[in-house]
Amino acid sequence: MSRLSTLILITSILIVSFLSGCRNDTTNNASFILLEAESTGLNFENNLTQTTDFSVFDYMYFYNGGGLAAADFNNDGLVDLYFTANQGQNKMFLNKGDFKFEDITDKAKVGGTGGWSTGASVVDINNDGLMDIYLSEVGDHEILKSANQLYVCQKIENGIPIYADEAISYDLDLVGFATQAVFVDFDLDGDLDMFQLNHSIHENGTYGERESFEGKKSLTAGDKYFRNDNGKFTDITAEAGINSSALGYGLGIVTGDVNNDGYPDIYIGNDFHENDYLYLNQKNGTFKEVLTNQINHTSRFSMGVDMADFNNDGYSDILSLDMLPYDPLILKRSLGEDAYDVYMFKKRFGYNDQFARNNLQLNNGDSTFSEIAILAGVEATDWSWAGLFFDFDNNGYKDLFVSNGIPRRMNDIDYTNFMSNNIDQRKKTEMGYVDKEDLEIIEKMPQIKIPNKFFSNNKDYTFEDIKNAISNNKDSYSNGSVYADFDNDGDLDIVVNNIADKPFIYKNLAVENGVSGKSLILNLQGSPNNRSAIGTRVIAITDSGFISNKYYAVRGFQSSALSNFHIGIGDSSKVKAIYIIWPDATYQELKNPKFNSVDTMAWQSGLPLFDFKMLDRATPEFITEDLTDSVNLKIKHKENDFVEFNRERLMPHMVSTEGPALAVGDINGDGLEDVFIGSAKRQRSRIFIQNANKKFTELEVPLIHNDSTFEDVDAVFKDFDNDGHLDLAIAAGGNEYWGDSEYLRQRLYFNDGSGNFSQKIYLDNAFITASCILSEDINGDGLQDIFVGGRAVPKNYGKIPHSYLYINKGDRKFEEVTAQYSNELPEVGMVKDGQFSDINKDGRPDLILALEWDVLKIFLNNGKGFDSREVFEQKGLWNYVQVLDVDNDGDMDILAGNSGLNSRLKASKEQPV
The missing domain is CATH 2.40.128 (Lipocalin)
Structure with missing residues (x-):
């Protein structure tokens, strides 16, 4: 920022402060307030130090940051925290109430081995009612030699949980490039299986046609799937249909039931050229990867992911985050999309359409998704890591939180040009020869801190950025994040793991400010081999649809949380029924629910199976059937090669x-x-x-x-x-x-x-x-x-x-006879579509045209020529027109297709495209 800009900013702040007067309470109109680190006691920082032995030149994910886990580790009724560090000690903090935390890392014996810790997964691995932690580590790479650790709680002594690493006992002492582990009962046999998300590291063998990687397994970079066999975890990756090649750059994983069949499915966000994965559970212990059949395009550099029903239609939608800047200045300084020839090259090699922005996949309920991030207003949140859907104010609609920021911007155009033009430097770093002078190159990467993003659900498929409703917010490099009710007041708070800064706690002010709706808070007690009831789903049927939430620990980025199940209800008088669907697909109806207080629900054997058909949408009057093969019309259009x-x-x-x-x-x-x-x-x-x-x-x-x-x-x-x-x-x-x-x-x-x-x-x-x-x-x-x-x-x-x-x-x-019939018609515009129809019912066909960069035009036939009329003044990228009697009133209406709101082009009357 220039000195002049800084002066103007300071002056503006002073003026606003003067006009506003002295205000002691700055939270009256805020949705969240960022608590000062000094008051919370969270004395943890994930600090990164580059050396000639290990730097971003050696490990491209050097700046991905750490994760965290949230759970009641000492069973005192308060949600505690565990943070992972990349180059230091992991730390556990006990919640002492009123957002005060105590560091018990050494007492609890959970500091880690000093390796490069990434994801933290909270799970009750032995179903003893005590929460355990599974750590993902980057191992067997350069100087990083750590293995994954499983901290099993041995006992609670004087309010302190004591842990021991038992990864070997469970066959989970994995070594690889680990990102995050997910514990879910995928086969519905009653116990928790495990999926380990790993990531590749840009070795020479990770480029090429996708088909060449099929069936190949990478021991360190490939994802892995383990079946729980009586407390031992058996690797069944290949037989389960899971991709495990070095092609995967897995940075985000989330589970949920996307097709409402009662079985957990998996979505994985892959960085770089590899497709994201959508694994549909086949109900027999295996999965089928179906992304290209159901999703047209994805994020290009997929990072954190989440899955939730944000529009209350009963179907799980999918969010994947990328790194598209919302600031025009940063955007112009950053590398953009691939050149078209590179894009087509990837397509020919079998890769799906990918675009460098956040993707919000709206579940259509028919095994397809519509990507609407731009329409929703959430496509650009800069270098983003954790995306979390949850209800900020308990109004029954899920809002969105996004953590973002990176210490060094490796996609800065000036930096990439410098590296491209400096051949000797590029060769050295590619060969791994790094000295102090080379480390100075890193200083050429820009440092730009940015604030985390909060979006309020507008209930119409769009979200509003409520940055002005976040009190005391500050710029940061934020990574792993979780939400939970840390003060037990009935609304959900947020905790964030930062690089080079202490953790953020955003206290939710909805209840305090009297703007919170009703909430349903459940203490779930699951089956004997899944006591935490991971995978439970709660559905509230209301006058306007379904409010549903799923109880899965892992979501966002490298983080997990298990606490009381929480779902915002809004107006409880509109709730017709509430169903608790357990992980085995049996259910109970919750009678006389206790809103705004904790209610206990316990699984029972012999419960009836839930009929997921009740979530199906009404059958449309017009039903289509794909007859392509049966009628011998299987024709695939192929464009000629012309760019x-x-x-x-x-x-x-x-x-x-x-x-x-x-x-x-x-x-x-x-x-x-x-x-x-x-x-x-x-x-x-x-x-x-x-x-x-x-x-x-x-x-x-x-x-x-x-x-x-x-x-x-x-x-x-x-x-x-x-x-x-x-x-x-x-x-x-x-x-x-x-x-x-x-x-x-x-x-x-x-x-x-x-x-x-x-x-x-x-x-x-x-x-x-x-x-x-x-x-x-x-x-x-x-x-x-x-x-x-x-x-x-x-x-x-x-x-x-x-x-x-x-x-x-x-x-x-x-x-x-073009000019004879109309002086305007010969050069009417860039015509995309048209139709003849008697629009004014005078017995003569008129001409209706859809024009690109112009308006819809009607040429009324007067018997000797055409008289031009504009349908309305709005110019657009009109590409389709159909004339028909939509409302059956006897006159002809016009159905016209414009470019739409789900477009990078933003237009208004004041600022047309």
């Missing part, structure tokens, strides 16, 4: 990949509809004849096949010569050809009545990249006329192309 960005680097999107033409009509007069499917350049378009058995057979049409050099983007079947047979008009586009190229001409093929297209004509003058071709009798002479919409000007995106209107003169001849 417009190489020709016009400032294009917001390519015009050449907007999809093929499709037209439907009965071309052979048998009463069955046939299909035309267009193609990209140098691929033949095809016609399929429907047979009586409802299957399709491809029709050989040499005249059309010979025109495969065209790119066919739209088509329509109409009887253009009034012989009683449907002819075919095709619009050419693709934006690859330019000028008067033959392959920018619009064509008509005439049908002889048997489906044979034996004659072709071109429409005069129309050498354009077209978007649509429409046909209607606009002058009432009984002949079908044609409109061709101009999409773009090749090599000059943004320039208005020419559009054309043709009057059918009979005898297969057409006259271009």
Whole structure:
């Protein structure tokens, strides 16, 4: 910040303070207050020191930070804390009440081995009612030689829990590049199994086609899955269907039931080029990885993840965090998305679509997800680690907390340019030769602290940044985080593990300020082999939907929490029923719930199974069935290899990949509809004849096949010569050809009545990249006329192309009359779509056009020409228009598709795009 900016900021603060007067209580309007570290007693810091023996040049995740665990470790009714350190002693703190904590690390014997600790997982491993801790460690890498540790509580002595490392006894003394362990009863046999998330470290063997890694196991970097066999953990990674190659860069893991079948599923966020994983539980001890079948795209550098039903529809949604800056200055200084050729290179190697921003996957309830982070307003939270969904104010809707920050920004453009241009330096660091001068290079990486983010759920799929409602908040490098009710007042507080700073405690002020709704707080007592009841789900059925929450310890980033189950209810009068669904999928209905106080619920044997079908959405009136294979129409469109960005680097999107033409009509007069499917350049378009058995057979049409050099983007079947047979008009586009190229001409093929297209004509003058071709009798002479919409000007995106209107003169001849019918129509805009329809019910077809970077326009047919009208003033990236009577009132309405709100482009009347 410049001195002038600093002076202005200080002056502004002084003015605001003066006008506001002296205020003793700064928390009246705050949602949370950050407590001063000196008052809490949390004397812990995760400090990092770089040396010539070990630095970020040796371990790329040097700055990922530590995690923490929260649980009542001494069974006194207060939630305690355990922090992991990367280069020092881990620490345990007992909660003494009123947000005061006491360091008992040495007494409890849980300081660790001095290795590089990452994730902390709280679990009652032996079901004795005492909480244990499983530590993930980075081992067998450079100077790091530690193994995972399992601290089992031996006893509680004078209020102090005493621990011993028993990892060897449970076969859990794992050595590898560990991130986080998850203990869940995945096979519903009553005991807790374990999934160990690991991460790769960018060795040479981690690049290449995804298929080449299938079935290969990395002992240190690969994820691992263990079945609990009577207290011993058996590695069944391969037989369970878990990917365990060096390709995985696992930084985040969360469990939940995404398909409401009663079995826990797994979502894993992978850094860098590897896909994220979505493992569906197959109910037989195995999993199936289905991400690419259900999710269109993910974060690119996935870090922390969480799973929760944030919109109260009964289905679990998924959050994955990335590192997209929200500050424009930081954004411009940071590396962005891959270049298009690199992006396509990854696609060809089998990697899914990935974008460097947070992703919020909305569960559609039909085995698909819609990614809506931009629409929700949570796509950019900078270098983010832990994302936690929970209800800030107990209103029944889950809000969102995000921890973020990194001490050194390795994606800074200036730094990466420096390293790229300094060949000798790059070679040294890649070879592992690091001296003091090399460590000075690290100082060239920018240091930017940023505040953690708080988002309030608006109940409409969007969230509001409530940064002004966080009292005393400060910038930091924050990593692992948990939420729990640390003061037992009925709302959930937050604790964060920081780098180079003491832990943050955000005290929740909802109850204190009188803005909290009702909450349901349960002391869950599970089955004998899962006493903590991990995996329990609570569903409250209300007038407006479902409020549900799942009891899993691990979420966010390298952290876990087990305390009383907490779910915000809001208005308790609207609750119709509350169900407790135990990990074995049996359930109890909670009668006469005690809101705002702790209620105890205990598992019982012999309970009925919960019917998850009650969570299904109402069956839609229109039910679709995929008949592609059964009707012989399994056609996959393949674009030709042409990258417009190489020709016009400032294009917001390519015009050449907007999809093929499709037209439907009965071309052979048998009463069955046939299909035309267009193609990209140098691929033949095809016609399929429907047979009586409802299957399709491809029709050989040499005249059309010979025109495969065209790119066919739209088509329509109409009887253009009034012989009683449907002819075919095709619009050419693709934006690859330019000028008067033959392959920018619009064509008509005439049908002889048997489906044979034996004659072709071109429409005069129309050498354009077209978007649509429409046909209607606009002058009432009984002949079908044609409109061709101009999409773009090749090599000059943004320039208005020419559009054309043709009057059918009979005898297969057409006259271009665009300007005669409307002075505006020839260069109306960048046409994306259109339709003829009698919008004003005067018996004449009007023309409705969807324009990119413009408005929706109607050209009213007056019998001699067109009169232009704007549907409304709002300009947009209109790409679709359909005219129909939506409300069945007898007049025609317009359904139009814009770019939408789930877009990187932000527009308003004051600041249009």
